Amino acid sequence: MLKLQIISTTFPAGHKLWVARDPQGISQWSAGSERHRAMGQPLPGDEVYQRLSVLQARGPLGSLARLAAALGSQGIAPGPGLGDPGHILAAGLGILQEAVAGRIVFQDRLMSLLRDEGLWPLEAARLLDYASYHGLVEQLPGISRLSWGALRCNRCGGQNVVFEPCPVCRRRECPLCTDCLTLGASRGCRILVSAPFSGKAFSGEADFTLAYQLTPAQVRAAAQLEEFWQSPSQRTLVWAACGAGKTEVTYPLMRRALREGHQVLFAVPRQDVVRELAERFRSAFTGVEIAVHYGGQPWQAQGQLVIATTHQVLHFYQRFGLAILDEVDAFPYHGSEMLRFGLIRALGPKGKLVEMSATPNPVPRKGTAVTIPVRHHGYPLPEPEFVKSRSGEIPPAILKLIEESPHQWIVFVPTVAACEELAAALREKLREKVAACHSRHPQRHEEIKAFRYGEKRIIVATAVLERGVTFPGVQVVVVDADHPVFSRSALVQMAGRVGRTADHPSGTVVLCGTRKNGAIKGAQAMIKQLNQEGAELGLLKGEGYA
Ligand SMILES: [Zn+2]
Ligand SMILES: [Zn+2]
Missing domain, CATH: 3.40.50.300 (P-loop containing nucleotide triphosphate hydrolases)
Structure with a gap:
């Protein structure tokens, strides 16, 4: 399953090239009118997708490559059946979609989850092939070669890639991303599986209560954030005085997004703050499931309101209608191409971003940010x-x-x-x-x-x-x-x-x-x-x- 096979499929309405893990299993789930042929040898992920892009290229070179590949293609002998394929699909697809929706995850991690859910590895492989053939999931190698030759990590967007002997695929030179190593190795031979979050997570009942009243400065900022939600603008900045209480200012906005069926992300730099926020949100919000994500936590935790460390944005895929990021001026988010890449990918197509800071850099011009200039007690900030x-x-x-x-x-x-x-x-x-x-x-x-x-x-x-x-x-x-x-x-x-x-x-x-x-x-x-x-x-x- 480490190697993937390019498959050429013809069906009454046309033809397509795609990539499968278990070619012999295709006959178990495919329609009788489809004809599948294997193009070339099974290859590691990065190589198979590079080959696929050559075969899919327009122009004479692409046509020539397709012709040569078609001549060398082979029919596929059906493999062993695994019980009732219809049953495996019916039971497995729900599990797979729940695991992947709104996420991007390496296949090995996903496989171990599917195994925990009672699927055999071969069943899981066939399920993934079915899902990717029908466009229910997307898949990519950990590292891709771009058209101009550079290598790029598909997990973090980084381009600092080295070639190393690989313990996984055993190649002497397997590309490895050095930008996101702390999250576990992203390699050319590992496959990333993702799916946008398409369903609406209904939280029409979402509401919050506060044990205290918002200050006039907070009320004003909260109203501005709700205006932002209704505006066409995709992004805004909250500039709050140190100690002015910016978290609770976002509550009405979060409630609105949740009630409209969106998933909401609240990301902060540090784990201890994630835990503290989780407690605060759990006691303030009702009618919504809260998921907490930080290093070492179960990655598949479910919930419409996600509280996570900033690095966790790299695990989400087109999921959130609203993302709120605190301390954007600080490590690790400030200046990190990787986290910006991850954040944009974590947002749904029309997702909105709220960035918060006590010390934005650069300082926003007057009227361009939502400000909370005054602390709860109303006295001016001590000027140094x-x-x-x-x-x-x-x-x-x-x-x-x-x-x-x-x-x-x-x-x-x-x-x-x-x-x-x-x-x-x-x-x-x-x-x-x-x-x-x-x-x-x-x-x-x-x-x-x-x-x-x-x-x-x-x-x-x-x-x-x-x-x-x-x-x-x-x-x-x-x-x-x-x-x-x-x-x-x-x-x-x-x-x-x-x-x-x-x-x-x-x-x-x-x-x-x-x-x-x-x-x-x-x-x-x-x-x-x-x-x-x-x-x-x-x-x-x-x-x-x-
Ligand atoms: Zn490898
Ligand atoms: Zn990377």
């Missing part, structure tokens, strides 16, 4: 102040501010070395406990805990604390804010740690550096732009923007 300082140092005035302040402080630094060094220096200067937190710190979770429970007032941290954490009442200093590791987005996110809760809606953000570079200016401008917009819309409380 730039203080000129020597490299690696907290300037004396700021040190004094930290020393005399009753608040907790996060001191962000660009590197692990700077983190250890500055934490030690602060312990000595301020004579108090200072936590340190970076990716290589063996006790970083304990350090964060000590800070969270107020056992330590100051934490020196690298970018690990940049996103997704809330410490009520915290203030922020960024040391060496002009260091190249700190992008504009990173600075906005770090500033976004301050003033998140209603009890402490404001606070201080200081960016220290030898010079005010583009990232610092950009971060200041971005935060100011949101505050101004919030003020113009009359959504802000507090002074300064009234």
